[in-house]
Amino acid sequence: MAPEIRINELKAGFSSRKPPRKAGVMALFYPDTIGITHLLLILRKSYPGVHSDQVGFPGGKAEQADRDILDTALRETHEEVGAHPDHVEVIRSLTKVFIPPSNFEVQPFMGLYKGNNPFVPQESEVEALLEVSLSDFMDERNLITQNLTTSYASNIEVPAFNLNGHTVWGATAMMLSEIKEIFNSTL
Numbered sequence: 001m002a003p004e005i006r007i008n009e010l011k012a013g014f015s016s017r018k019p020p021r022k023a024g025v026m027a028l029f030y031p032d033t034i035g036i037t038h039l040l041l042i043l044r045k046s047y048p049g050v051h052s053d054q055v056g057f058p059g060g061k062a063e064q065a066d067r068d069i070l071d072t073a074l075r076e077t078h079e080e081v082g083a084h085p086d087h088v089e090v091i092r093s094l095t096k097v098f099i100p101p102s103n104f105e106v107q108p109f110m111g112l113y114k115g116n117n118p119f120v121p122q123e124s125e126v127e128a129l130l131e132v133s134l135s136d137f138m139d140e141r142n143l144i145t146q147n148l149t150t151s152y153a154s155n156i157e158v159p160a161f162n163l164n165g166h167t168v169w170g171a172t173a174m175m176l177s178e179i180k181e182i183f184n185s186t187l
Contacts, residue, residue: 001173003158020098020105024073025059027094027179028083029134030113037134040119042080043127043166055130055168057108057175058083069107077111080122081129087115094178097171108175110182132163137176138183 028040046053060076062069070093074085094108121129136142142162147155148169160169161176168176 001159001169001177003156003170018103020103022062022069022072023060023104023106024062024069024071024076025057025106025108025175026073026077026083026088027057027108027110027175028077028081028088028113029110032131039132039134039137040081040083040113041130041132041163041166041168041172042121043130045125045127053127054170054172055163055166056172058126059106059108061104070109073107073109080126082117082120082122083113084115084117087117088113094175097174099171106171106175108178110179130164130166136163137161138180 030038030040032038040058041055042058044054044056058077058080059073060080062072063075066072066075070090074088074090077083077088078085089112091110091112094110097106097108098104099106119129119131121127144160144162144167145157146160146167146169148158148167149155158169158173160167160173162168
């Protein structure tokens with residue numbers, strides 16, 4: 001699910017870059033009120049930055065007070081969507097993803113939300129919650145290719161997911177692709 005430009009960057013290496021900042025995110029699965037499994041994504045607010053208006057997982061950058069990157073993912077998920085860490089059962093970590101435009105190395109995790117409280121978006125960072133049914137996520141018809149203009153390139157073709165009417169591409173799409181592969185290999 002990586003765009004061709006990103007594949008070429010990774011092949012060329014990043015020896016001239018400074019060490020990446022660390023971030024943790026959570027792919028949070030949960031049952032809705034009638035027991036249908038959903039995945040929670042967020043639409044980020046508009047801001048002057050490379051990830052403005054993009055769909056992603058709840059999470060964010062590591063802070064000194066965090067014990068480790070999992071603690072970062074749980075803390076940020078709680079801040080951004082209100083899912084208390086005590087109600088998240090962490091299932092596993094996924095492959096780290098390097099994001100060149102923002103120089104972040106992101107460690108994703110998969111978790112199950114077992115809380116009864118509804119999600120509450122953090123007004124300063126989250127424009128909207130995207131609650132994607134597992135069946136829509138797994139539907140092959142929701143894999144698309146789209147031309148986008150990004151913070152680092154104009155009119156590039158990117159592989160993506162079309163989820164709840166939103167184009168989900170880049171690092172989030174790469175993480176979603178790994179999750180989908182895990183599900184397909186266990187079914």
